[in-house]
Amino acid sequence: xxxxxxxxxxxxxxxxxxxxxxxxxxxxxxxxxxxxxxxxxxxxxxxxxxxxxxxxxxxxxxxxxxxxxxxxxxxxxxxxxxxxxxxxxxxxxxxxxxxxxxxxxxxxxxxxxxxxxxxxxxxxxxxxxxxxxxxxxxxxxxxxxxxxxxxxxxxxxxxxxxxxxxxxxxxxxxxxxxxxxxxxxxxxxxxxxxxxxxxxxxxxxxxxxxxxxxxxxxxxxxxxxxxxxxxxxxxxxxxxxx
Numbered sequence: 357x358x359x360x361x362x363x364x365x366x367x368x369x370x371x372x373x374x375x376x377x378x379x380x381x382x383x384x385x386x387x388x389x390x391x392x393x394x395x396x397x398x399x400x401x402x403x404x405x406x407x408x409x410x411x412x413x414x415x416x417x418x419x420x421x422x423x424x425x426x427x428x429x430x431x432x433x434x435x436x437x438x439x440x441x442x443x444x445x446x447x448x449x450x451x452x453x454x455x456x457x458x459x460x461x462x463x464x465x466x467x468x469x470x471x472x473x474x475x476x477x478x479x480x481x482x483x484x485x486x487x488x489x490x491x492x493x494x495x496x497x498x499x500x501x502x503x504x505x506x507x508x509x510x511x512x513x514x515x516x517x518x519x520x521x522x523x524x525x526x527x528x529x530x531x532x533x534x535x536x537x538x539x540x541x542x543x544x545x546x547x548x549x550x551x552x553x554x555x556x557x558x559x560x561x562x563x564x565x566x567x568x569x570x571x572x573x574x575x576x577x578x579x580x581x582x583x584x585x586x587x588x589x590x591x592x593x594x595x596x597x598x
Contacts, residue, residue: 357383358381358427359428360426360428361428361429362377362384362430362432363410363431364432365397365451366386367393367530368432368531368532369432369528371400373430374398376546378402381584384401385422386398387408387416389409389569391407391409391575406419411459411462413465419472420482423470428459428477428556429467434456434480435455435495435532436532437452441495444494444554452498453497453498457501457502460502461479464477473517473560474560477520477521477554478523478555481525483524483527483570485503485524503566506565507520510563519558521555521567524568524569539594541586544579581595
């Protein structure tokens, strides 16, 4: 039976991924910083849980230990915080990099020794890695760096039979979008989770370094526009250009 560890597992993409993996017979360990929401999420899907800050190696070590032998790491922890460079503080910039980049290093550093041939790591990135967002410089930089980190890591562990993947979605309908000031057509968390689970079904001889995703915006399969609370408060309820 394959064991998966999911960081950022108390909600959003992490929780959606846990639900699918449990349905497919995986043993799943969820981790996130806040014990209350994490406990509720784990109970909802039938997973185990260990509360930990993914950027704290001493804390995350307990979660990795609970998931041994580790077949799949899904690193979904992160934040979309930050503002314009002229308004950003050094402390704020550092906090975004800690949550989005240092956490990836800590997770990988601890996970690799717990893995064997055939194990996989999946890192959740963002389309901002390729199309940096004005007003989110720290976030964009952290995600671009995450992609580079994962590519370098892949070259370090492929000889051991461990695969490294990056899933790079366009906006996803999670609480991270609450402060966005315009409507959009986002992916659903379950869409991204399905892609992650599919990646873990690939033959171990197949390499797929990065999977980019976005929602269709036209045609019969286009989802309805999502209006974040911050956009609604400003009276912006229609898609730009419509």
